[in-house]
Amino acid sequence: KQNIHLCLATSDDGIDWKKCEQNPVLTDDFTKGPTRNITSRCHVRYDDGVFRMWYSHAKPTYRIRYAESLDGIHWERSPIQFALEPSPKPAWDSQKVEYPEIDLTDGQWRMWFCGNGFGTVGYAEGIVETGVRLALRSGPTAAFDASWSEWSPLERGAVIPSGRFVQIKAELWSQNSCLSPALNRVELGR
Secondary structure (H helix, E strand, C coil): CCCCCECCEECCCCCCCEECCCCCCECCCCCCCCCCCCCCCCEEEEECCEEEEEEEEECCCEEEEEEEECCCCCCEECCCCCCECCCCCCCCCCCCCEEEEEEEECCEEEEEEECCCCCCEEEEEEECCEEEEEEEEEECCCCCCCCCCCCEECCCCCCCCCCCEEEEEEEEEECCCCCCCCCCCCCCCC
């Protein structure tokens, strides 16, 4: 089988498009390994400074997986195995779930997806159960002292003060006692 990859193109006007030099930005693998997936018909949305992608995974049946990126080019697949799996038989989506479309309204995630036969449309929803709160403080000295600012919330993509020392803290939270959120990476740039 021929591999299917996810590629990126950008446009200033929605008419003329330029392909990204780093394409493909997310690749698949049709070997027998755990990364075998198909990235066609994925859904990508940008919110809170992060590109979020839900995509189809084809082993042994179609399931929906999740990945994140800070720039839309370099993606990190979620360590959680599947975002959505088929239902038990004889349900209309017992063979596959694929082609997700995502919406976030009032803190509630909604997913529309296809089930058996490629054309049967389903619906799933969930409440955000984990997250990270970032805070920043800064000061004129390398060692923390009374001249440093108080902690203030830090949004993803915010401008970090220049010419000063900064300290960033991350508070991980979960509404679900079965989940243990993890912070995989923090990137600072100028």
